[in-house]
Amino acid sequence: MSTKKRIYRGIASVLLLFVVCFGLRRVLDGSHEPEKSITIMVFNTVCKVTVYGDVKADKAFQEIIQKMSALHDLINVYAPDSELSRLNATAFQAEWHCSDELWAILCAARKAYAETEGAFDPTVGPLMKLWGFHGKRNTIPTDAEIASALAKVGLDKVVFDDEKHTVRFTREGIALDFGGIAKGYACDVAGEVLRAHGVTTYMIDLGGNIQLSEQPPKGQKLFTVGIRNPMDKEQLQTVLELKGCSVATSGNYERSRVIDGKRIGHIMDPKDGRPGEFHASVTAVTPRGVDSDIFSTAVFVRGEPLARKLVELRPGTSFLIVDEDKTITVP
Ligand code: ADP
Ligand code: MG
Numbered sequence: 001m002s003t004k005k006r007i008y009r010g011i012a013s014v015l016l017l018f019v020v021c022f023g024l025r026r027v028l029d030g031s032h033e034p035e036k037s038i039t040i041m042v043f044n045t046v047c048k049v050t051v052y053g054d055v056k057a058d059k060a061f062q063e064i065i066q067k068m069s070a071l072h073d074l075i076n077v078y079a080p081d082s083e084l085s086r087l088n089a090t091a092f093q094a095e096w097h098c099s100d101e102l103w104a105i106l107c108a109a110r111k112a113y114a115e116t117e118g119a120f121d122p123t124v125g126p127l128m129k130l131w132g133f134h135g136k137r138n139t140i141p142t143d144a145e146i147a148s149a150l151a152k153v154g155l156d157k158v159v160f161d162d163e164k165h166t167v168r169f170t171r172e173g174i175a176l177d178f179g180g181i182a183k184g185y186a187c188d189v190a191g192e193v194l195r196a197h198g199v200t201t202y203m204i205d206l207g208g209n210i211q212l213s214e215q216p217p218k219g220q221k222l223f224t225v226g227i228r229n230p231m232d233k234e235q236l237q238t239v240l241e242l243k244g245c246s247v248a249t250s251g252n253y254e255r256s257r258v259i260d261g262k263r264i265g266h267i268m269d270p271k272d273g274r275p276g277e278f279h280a281s282v283t284a285v286t287p288r289g290v291d292s293d294i295f296s297t298a299v300f301v302r303g304e305p306l307a308r309k310l311v312e313l314r315p316g317t318s319f320l321i322v323d324e325d326k327t328i329t330v331p
Pocket of ligand 2: 179180181248250292293294295296297
């Protein structure tokens with residue numbers, strides 16, 4: 001992408017971020033509480049935060065807007081001056097001293113890499129570029145190109161210093177990409193803000209990463225969350241009834257592209273350097289937002305065996321794996 005285009009994209013995304021609208025709805029049939037919501041653009045996707053009951057939420061909403069905006073600016077790989085872009089550009093030459101927030105995201109990504117046996121790998125940057133997700137490439141990469149990109153993929157090629165909070169790349173061209181963790185992480189940040197402001201009943205939906213408060217709206221036992229049919233976006237696959245948890249779905253139907261008539265998914269298998277074609281969609285339910293985001297991406301890559309391992313490892317975790325011919329729930 002040219003510098004001009006990059007700048008334009010950066011400005012566009014920042015402008016979008018501030019297209020904020022406040023909503024206030026009162027359902028008068030007695031079965032629902034009043035609700036207030038804000039809708040903001042973050043990570044180039046829509047984030048809607050809804051709070052229920054007669055609560056004052058303005059301050060919490062303002063803080064969420066400010067924190068989401070800061071997170072967006074921190075890890076936006078399309079803006080050359082974001083901390084993540086600067087880290088990516090220089091961490092091979094010299095160790096990068098991370099800000100507290102970037103360090104926290106990096107540590108969450110490192111833990112995810114270990115727990116998912118590398119299925120979740122935040123160093124997929126070179127593969128995303130190779131398969132045309134940053135700048136539009138319109139040919140299928142050759143085996144040699146894939147091999148050369150794979151030489152720059154693998155979190156084991158990044159050296160962490162836990163004392164100094166620095167990272168260093170051992171290969172030139174390594175690029176971190178937080179696309180598979182950022183939305184879940186941001187949901188946790190927003191949830192924390194709401195609870196700190198005394199909001200007990202809320203739903204956060206950041207581009208399909210959903211967080212639900214422990215307390216459902218009055219008159220309801222649980223929240224209802226619709227899961228799309230990955231084969232037909234207009235239809236629901238199922239409806240989940242939940243509270244006090246986070247839900248995320250990874251599928252190839254949202255952000256895929258077509259090269260030579262072939263659908264290219266945006267979730268990469270970091271082992272073979274190719275887009276996963278494994279499942280139609282994977283939904284993860286976990287206590288924390290960051291985990292549902294990570295685990296849905298990782299199980300999309302590795303499937304049921306990894307899902308079984310993760311539910312053992314992490315209490316409160318479950319999966320819905322949807323394929324064309326069958327649906328599996330784990331456990
Ligand atoms: P979505 O962003 O559509 O909700 P995911 O949460 O599954 O879907 O994240 C996909 C994004 O994560 C990709 O766009 C890319 O930025 C990044 N990514 C792709 N493959 C992997 C992987 N194996 N491990 C970690 N991140 C990945
Ligand atoms: Mg994810």
